[in-house]
Every structure is written in structure tokens, then in C-alpha cells.
Amino acid sequence: MSTLHLVDHPLIQHKLSIMRNRKTGSKDFRELLSEIAMLMGYELTRDLPLEDIQIETPICKMTAKTISGKKLAIVPILRAGLGMVDGLQKLVPVAKVGHIGLYRDPETHMPVEYYCKLPHDIEDRIVILVDPMLATGGSACDALAMLKSHGCQNIRFMALVGCPEGADRVMKEHPDVDIYIAAMDERLNENAYIVPGLGDAGDRIFGTK
Ligand code: PRP
Ligand code: URA
Numbered sequence: 001m002s003t004l005h006l007v008d009h010p011l012i013q014h015k016l017s018i019m020r021n022r023k024t025g026s027k028d029f030r031e032l033l034s035e036i037a038m039l040m041g042y043e044l045t046r047d048l049p050l051e052d053i054q055i056e057t058p059i060c061k062m063t064a065k066t067i068s069g070k071k072l073a074i075v076p077i078l079r080a081g082l083g084m085v086d087g088l089q090k091l092v093p094v095a096k097v098g099h100i101g102l103y104r105d106p107e108t109h110m111p112v113e114y115y116c117k118l119p120h121d122i123e124d125r126i127v128i129l130v131d132p133m134l135a136t137g138g139s140a141c142d143a144l145a146m147l148k149s150h151g152c153q154n155i156r157f158m159a160l161v162g163c164p165e166g167a168d169r170v171m172k173e174h175p176d177v178d179i180y181i182a183a184m185d186e187r188l189n190e191n192a193y194i195v196p197g198l199g200d201a202g203d204r205i206f207g208t209k
Helices: 010-020 026-044 080-091 138-149 164-173 201-206
Strands: 004-006 050-056 061-067 072-078 099-104 111-117 126-130 155-162 178-184
Touching: 010 026, 010 155, 010 178, 026 080, 026 126, 026 155, 026 178, 026 201, 072 080, 072 138, 080 126, 080 201, 099 138, 111 138, 126 138, 138 155, 138 164, 155 164, 164 178
Parallel strands: 004 178, 072 099, 072 126, 126 155, 155 178
Antiparallel strands: 050 061, 099 111
16 A cells, blocks of 8 residues: 655745745746755655665775665656756756656546656666646556556655545555655645646746746
8 A cells, every 4th residue: 555645844835835826936936846856855765775885984994874776767747747857866866867748638637648758777766756736646647557567666656736636546546656745735626726736837837828
């Protein structure tokens, strides 16, 4: 059974409130999203396994810790997930980055796939799937299914704002995937937008509306 991690550190809540404000422009919105992604990444990587290595400090030899085992991959769902990549890359600069392109059909709200490019060894990596919004859960579920069809077995999903409908759907369809989220909002409206939410994340990042 997957675990839903609510990453609601005061700094994250403060920054998210600024992002939600309709008066906040694209530049600030992008910077805050990147900062929150980095702060959430700190929590998401908390359980990465460590191993001992031998090093020599200027003073003496010592046994020190280093991250062991699998390497990481960051996979944003286009477009809005792009806004979370650089914050995570600051934490894990060696992570490879894949891209999954999905957009929601405005009438049906169903995700439509238009792009998929993943690192060649994606099945050997711990994958962090990122998208700021978890609304119906359709996009996240499709992206997770695509990753699994490429052999991924160790996937975490990171979103900024979600709602019970989307979280329930991801946990039901992908019980092996842990979810990291900064806020669980009330519900979806008639257009499948999150209430109160922050509006259309892609448009606010890229200034397209
Ligand atoms: C948004 C968001 C998610 C999706 C969430 O993308 O970034 O990918 O909607 O909705 P869901 O949980 O109901 O699937 P959108 O389709 O607006 O595309 P964009 O990022 O290109 O703007
Ligand atoms: N996509 C968004 O960008 N915002 C929502 O509230 C729902 C889907």
C-alpha cells in the first residue's frame, strides 16, 4: 500500500500561499515552485540508502557515508512538471531527466499523450515523477503506467497541490508508488480544477494566459 506524505513544513506553506495568490506573476511563481520542489526533494530523498567509504581528511583517514545503490531519474510531466526539475537537480545534480508529455483534453479532462523520452537505463533508477497538480489523477496514473511499461519498479510521485479524488485514484491504481504532496485541497470543480488550488499551473509558469 502506498503512503501519502504531506510535506507541509512552514516554509513550504508560506511559499505556496504566495503562489496561490492570483496577483503573483510568472517570475515569482516559477521561482517559488523551484524552491518548494527543492525543499520537498529533501524529504523525498530522506530514506536513500547510505554505504561506508574510506576517505582521508586533511587530518586523518576515516570511514564516511555516501549514497549507495540505485541512481535517480527525475521525470516531469510536461508542461507544468518542468517547473520542478531544477529545484530537484540542485539537490541531485547527477540525476538523469526524462520527459513525459501529456495534456488534459478540455472537454473530457482525460490525459492525451504526445511525448515520451526517458533515460536508456530508466529501469535501474529510482524515479521521481513530478507534476505540480494532482487533480483527477488521470495524468499521474497514465505517466506512472508509461514508466512501468518501460520497466521502472521504484517510483515516487511528487506534486504540489492535490485533492482527495486524485490521491485516491493514484493510490488505488498504483499502490506501490508513494505520493509526496505539499497541500491536500478540498475538491475538484465542474471543470476538474482543484479548489481552492492555484489555477492552471502550466499557464502560470509560462505566462500563456
Ligand atoms: C495539468 C497539470 C497535470 C494535470 C493534472 O496539466 O500539470 O499534468 O493537468 O490534472 P489531472 O490530475 O486531472 O490529470 P495540463 O493538462 O493542463 O497541461 P500543461 O501542463 O501542458 O498545461
Ligand atoms: N491542472 C491545473 O493546472 N490546475 C488544476 O487545478 C487542475 C489541473
